[in-house]
Amino acid sequence: MAAPSIALKSPEVPLSHELKGHVGMLCLIAAESAIFSIFVVAYLYYAGKSLTGPYPNEVLHTPIFNSICLFSSSFTIVMAERAMKRNQIRLFGTWWLFTIVLGVIFILGTAREWYGLIYQDGLTIRTNLFGTTFYSLVGLHAFHVIVGLTGLTIIMIFTVLGYVMHEHEYRIGVFAMYWHFVDAVWVVVLSVVYVIAK
Amino acid sequence: MLDADSVSQPMFVPQAGAASRPLFERSHEWIITVDHKKLGIMYVSYGVLFLVIGGIEASIMRAQLAFANNHLVSPQTFNRMFTMHGTTMIFFAAMPIVFGIANYLVPLMIGARDMAFPRLNAFSFWMSALGGIILYYSFIGGNGLYGAGTAPDVGWFAYAPLTAQAFSPGHSTDYWIIGLLVSGVGSIGTALNIVTTIFCLRCPGMTMWRLPMLVWLNLITTCLVLIIISPLTSAQIMLLLDRYLGAHFFDTQAGGSAVIWMHFFWIFGHPEVYVLVLPAFAILSEVIPVFSRKPIFGYNIMVLATLAIGFISLGVWAHHMFTVGMVSYANAFFVASTAAIAVPTGIKIFNWLGTMWGGKIIFSTAMLFSIAGVAQMLIAGLTGIMLACAPFDWQLGNSYFVIAHFHYVILGVIVFSIFSGSYYWYPKVTGRLMNETLGKWHFWLFLIGFHLTFDVMHIPGILGMPRRIYTYEASRGWEGWNLAVSVGVVFQIVAVLCWVANLVWSSYKGREAGNDPWDAWTLEWSTTSPPPDYNYAIVPTVRSRRPLWDLKHPEDPDWKYE
Numbered sequence: 001m002a003a004p005s006i007a008l009k010s011p012e013v014p015l016s017h018e019l020k021g022h023v024g025m026l027c028l029i030a031a032e033s034a035i036f037s038i039f040v041v042a043y044l045y046y047a048g049k050s051l052t053g054p055y056p057n058e059v060l061h062t063p064i065f066n067s068i069c070l071f072s073s074s075f076t077i078v079m080a081e082r083a084m085k086r087n088q089i090r091l092f093g094t095w096w097l098f099t100i101v102l103g104v105i106f107i108l109g110t111a112r113e114w115y116g117l118i119y120q121d122g123l124t125i126r127t128n129l130f131g132t133t134f135y136s137l138v139g140l141h142a143f144h145v146i147v148g149l150t151g152l153t154i155i156m157i158f159t160v161l162g163y164v165m166h167e168h169e170y171r172i173g174v175f176a177m178y179w180h181f182v183d184a185v186w187v188v189v190l191s192v193v194y195v196i197a198k
Numbered sequence: 199m200l201d202a203d204s205v206s207q208p209m210f211v212p213q214a215g216a217a218s219r220p221l222f223e224r225s226h227e228w229i230i231t232v233d234h235k236k237l238g239i240m241y242v243s244y245g246v247l248f249l250v251i252g253g254i255e256a257s258i259m260r261a262q263l264a265f266a267n268n269h270l271v272s273p274q275t276f277n278r279m280f281t282m283h284g285t286t287m288i289f290f291a292a293m294p295i296v297f298g299i300a301n302y303l304v305p306l307m308i309g310a311r312d313m314a315f316p317r318l319n320a321f322s323f324w325m326s327a328l329g330g331i332i333l334y335y336s337f338i339g340g341n342g343l344y345g346a347g348t349a350p351d352v353g354w355f356a357y358a359p360l361t362a363q364a365f366s367p368g369h370s371t372d373y374w375i376i377g378l379l380v381s382g383v384g385s386i387g388t389a390l391n392i393v394t395t396i397f398c399l400r401c402p403g404m405t406m407w408r409l410p411m412l413v414w415l416n417l418i419t420t421c422l423v424l425i426i427i428s429p430l431t432s433a434q435i436m437l438l439l440d441r442y443l444g445a446h447f448f449d450t451q452a453g454g455s456a457v458i459w460m461h462f463f464w465i466f467g468h469p470e471v472y473v474l475v476l477p478a479f480a481i482l483s484e485v486i487p488v489f490s491r492k493p494i495f496g497y498n499i500m501v502l503a504t505l506a507i508g509f510i511s512l513g514v515w516a517h518h519m520f521t522v523g524m525v526s527y528a529n530a531f532f533v534a535s536t537a538a539i540a541v542p543t544g545i546k547i548f549n550w551l552g553t554m555w556g557g558k559i560i561f562s563t564a565m566l567f568s569i570a571g572v573a574q575m576l577i578a579g580l581t582g583i584m585l586a587c588a589p590f591d592w593q594l595g596n597s598y599f600v601i602a603h604f605h606y607v608i609l610g611v612i613v614f615s616i617f618s619g620s621y622y623w624y625p626k627v628t629g630r631l632m633n634e635t636l637g638k639w640h641f642w643l644f645l646i647g648f649h650l651t652f653d654v655m656h657i658p659g660i661l662g663m664p665r666r667i668y669t670y671e672a673s674r675g676w677e678g679w680n681l682a683v684s685v686g687v688v689f690q691i692v693a694v695l696c697w698v699a700n701l702v703w704s705s706y707k708g709r710e711a712g713n714d715p716w717d718a719w720t721l722e723w724s725t726t727s728p729p730p731d732y733n734y735a736i737v738p739t740v741r742s743r744r745p746l747w748d749l750k751h752p753e754d755p756d757w758k759y760e
Contacts, residue, residue, distance in 0.1 A: 020314045020398040027390035027424050034428030038462060042436065042447065051453045126444030129453050136439055136447075 047197035066109035241298025284354025309401025322387030329381025336373035358448035389423035415480035478615035489565035490557030536586035563637030567618035574610030599659025630708030647689025
């Protein structure tokens with residue numbers, strides 16, 4: 001036995017390096033989902049257990065416009081990917097920019113909501129259990145949106161500078177998975193915070 | 199400009215001896231490396247370093263507890279010792295060693311040239327290393343080293359409300375939180391990397407049902423890591439918010455709950471045991487077949503049993519909390535799920551026995567450690583079933599009986615397997631065999647020391663000695679037992695010194711191993727020892743679970759029977 005190769009006959013499984021970005025991102029999403037689920041459990045567990053006000057039904061208003069913006073950004077990023085697949089880089093850049101704008105509108109909406117809660121309703125993270133769990137869960141999601149926006153912006157800069165080409169389609173697709181995940185988490189956070197536990 | 203001679207010279211000539219190069223150059227090569235083998239070696243060395251540090255902390259505790267009314271160290275130092283011992287052993291000794299072994303072996307065993315994301319691999323290692331440095335910086339941070347500095351003293355599971363700012367002022371608890379958060383990032387990176395490597399980088403012919411058992415078990419382990427490290431991370435973020443922003447997650451004064459910390463911690467903490475023990479099972483499942491000269495018995499059942507362990511382990515965490523006083527149906531559920539996990543574990547023990555049954559067993563040091571590991575898994579599992587019964591646990595929860603039980607798992611199975619694996623794969627990593635005589639000394643001394651310490655330790659537990667007790671009175675009747683337990687530690691220290699000496703000595707003077715010293719069957723033995731940077735000059739193609747058997751026995755290859 002000298003050669004390390006063992007009977008070079010018809011390979012049964014082709015090397016699937018092409019999928020490793022997707023598998024890796026799915027693993028990351030699994031880990032992130034576990035982080036979110038613990039915060040969601042804490043939110044539900046402490047719902048209605050605040051000893052003092054303000055309570056969620058007094059101060060929370062469902063952010064419908066914001067949510068529509070964030071959900072539409074999943075659509076625009078799909079359109080961007082589609083443009084990339086057809087090698088239309090300019091169109092890709094346009095859809096990508098729309099995605100960023102929608103994400104920024106969402107974050108600004110959250111900022112306005114928090115500003116109102118803190119300065120008008122007097123709800124901070126130390127006020128009561130509702131404040132504690134609300135700011136940590138919504139804040140954790142907002143943090144993920146900001147991370148996503150940072151990534152989107154970096155890719156946008158490279159697109160404007162002309163570095164993004166058709167061959168980057170795969171990497172763009174892997175990054176888009178993360179953005180879809182951030183949107184999907186908002187479905188859960190929205191329904192838990194503004195519907196179920198209100 | 200350039201003459202013909204200088205052009206024909208390659209840019210980098212392989213150095214005659216690595217030792218002749220300056221130290222700076224050699225360490226630079228290790229620091230910037232993204233090679234899975236070098237990172238694997240670094241992971242294991244880092245883990246062994248912390249194994250020794252954690253062992254020293256344990257020895258200090260045992261010296262303190264050897265006699266009644268002893269005041270060798272102060273109560274504060276004692277608290278720091280048990281906190282640092284537990285945290286170190288779990289997060290900075292056991293985890294890096296099992297990750298290191300997986301890092302080194304998984305790509306070799308599946309015929310890949312490296313991990314799926316080599317740079318992420320290096321990043322993960324350095325994050326884990328940073329976590330350990332942050333944790334140990336606590337000894338010199340703050341008030342300096344006198345009286346063991348400001349190391350964390352809240353216990354390795356850091357129950358609320360002890361960790362609140364009011365009860366743990368200063369930064370000692372923050373070192374614990376941040377050290378673990380940072381190393382958690384590293385763990386998730388490595389787990390993600392190993393899963394992706396196994397799914398995407400298998401060589402041609404390496405189907406899932408032909409994966410070596412070590413690869414299968416590490417796949418299940420790393421999938422588990424992906425979902426269990428995060429709950430700890432979440433809980434630690436909440437604790438930081440409580441401590442620094444005045445949040446109320448674990449603050450009972452404001453309606454928060456201390457018990458929910460226990461839930462979050464053990465949702466991580468119990469599967470963590472399986473994260474550590476499955477890679478140990480992985481080593482047993484590679485060593486036992488080779489030294490029994492038989493393929494593993496019941497491969498498919500073994501994989502399914504491991505999957506079952508992985509699933510059930512996610513639903514047993516509250517058996518750590520029977521003494522909290524949960525509602526009766528919660529108790530009943532966790533009693534049942536905990537008892538149920540004994541079934542797949544028992545299946546694995548029968549599989550190893552079935553592998554040895556009728557085999558031509560070779561009693562090398564690696565095999566001795568594996569056999570002892572299987573036997574001790576049985577005993578550890580039996581005391582586990584005892585503790586799974588809620589009424590029994592009400593009596594003995596948080597006593598030395600529990601300490602003896604889980605050290606039986608962690609030392610008796612995990613550390614024994616790591617020792618076994620070290621003798622088995624050392625020749626592949628260094629190209630030289632470890633000394634068998636010194637190895638036998640290591641085995642017998644460690645076996646005697648282990649049983650003296652941890653068999654006897656059950657008894658003071660049954661007599662009512664609680665864990666984390668600083669000292670006790672002579673009239674309790676615990677004294678002789680504790681002395682015996684502490685004497686066992688001396689044997690273990692000598693044994694570990696034998697092992698470390700063997701590791702160092704053999705790398706210079708050990709017998710040359712060749713490619714395949716054990717006449718083994720998995721792919722890593724087909725390449726040179728140590729393997730070249732690229733692992734395989736030609737990517738191998740496999741046709742069965744034992745590719746090297748096929749190669750050595752073309753007249754009777756395995757693939758005929760699959």
